[in-house]
Amino acid sequence: MASTKSYAAQDATAPLTPWTINRRDPKPHDVQIDIKYCGVCYSDLHFARNDWGMSVYPLVPGHEIVGVVTAVGDHVKKFKVGDLAGIGCLVDSCRDCDNCKEGLEQYCSNGWVGTYGGMEKDGSGATYGGYSKSILAHEDFVLHISDKQPLEAVAPLLCAGITTYSPLRHWKVSKGQRVGILGLGGLGHMGVTFAVSMGAEVTMLSHTAAKESDAKDWVLINLF
Numbered sequence: 577m578a579s580t581k582s583y584a585a586q587d588a589t590a591p592l593t594p595w596t597i598n599r600r601d602p603k604p605h606d607v608q609i610d611i612k613y614c615g616v617c618y619s620d621l622h623f624a625r626n627d628w629g630m631s632v633y634p635l636v637p638g639h640e641i642v643g644v645v646t647a648v649g650d651h652v653k654k655f656k657v658g659d660l661a662g663i664g665c666l667v668d669s670c671r672d673c674d675n676c677k678e679g680l681e682q683y684c685s686n687g688w689v690g691t692y693g694g695m696e697k698d699g700s701g702a703t704y705g706g707y708s709k710s711i712l713a714h715e716d717f718v719l720h721i722s723d724k725q726p727l728e729a730v731a732p733l734l735c736a737g738i739t740t741y742s743p744l745r746h747w748k749v750s751k752g753q754r755v756g757i758l759g760l761g762g763l764g765h766m767g768v769t770f771a772v773s774m775g776a777e778v779t780m781l782s783h784t785a786a787k788e789s790d791a792k793d794w795v796l797i798n799l800f
């Protein structure tokens with residue numbers, strides 16, 4: 577058991593304050609990560625304020641996590657100490673239902689485990705997220721992170737990024753297609769960047785005139 581510094585909401589109205597988590601020791605398939613950066617997703621605020629009526633306190637938000645591997649369990653094959661690694665919204669699922677077997681763990685019929693605010697499948701207690709110094713998860717729910725990009729910019733890809741990349745990829749967006757992005761917030765700016773990089777003609781819709789020049793800045797980044 578390792579004590580880990582974190583920021584936690586103790587109830588739906590309290591500000592986030594320092595709190596100590598007791599993280600489990602790495603199990604055979606666990607990867608332990610020293611967290612370098614964690615994005616702030618609006619879901620973190622919804623959970624901290626119990627906007628969706630499902631929060632369990634103390635609550636440590638954060639599911640856009642990147643850092644360096646500091647320990648691996650005996651059976652871990654995909655990672656070694658020193659690797660860059662990331663964790664997104666999920667840290668476990670049953671891995672046995674039809675959806676899990678298809679790689680669609682987010683639709684796990686027996687309930688996936690959220691990176692925070694979830695309950696560990698082994699009954700060891702609640703999960704706590706990335707507003708903390710370290711975290712660990714089964715290697716199947718840990719991602720390799722390239723050392724060619726700035727880590728702080730990679731972190732938001734773990735939720736805002738995949739949320740917008742997934743539908744664009746699903747619909748095979750490419751040159752010759754037109755894409756509309758509604759809003760240029762945390763997800764919208766990712767959507768604009770991805771869709772333009774995929775070659776589409778992109779229209780961004782916003783109530784805010786100043787977002788026009790912001791959107792053009794994101795168009796200049798070509799990801800692929």
Ligand SMILES: [Zn+2]
Pocket residue numbers: 617618619620639735736
């Ligand atoms: Zn998120």
Ligand SMILES: [Zn+2]
Pocket residue numbers: 669670671672673674675676681683684685686687
């Ligand atoms: Zn499942």
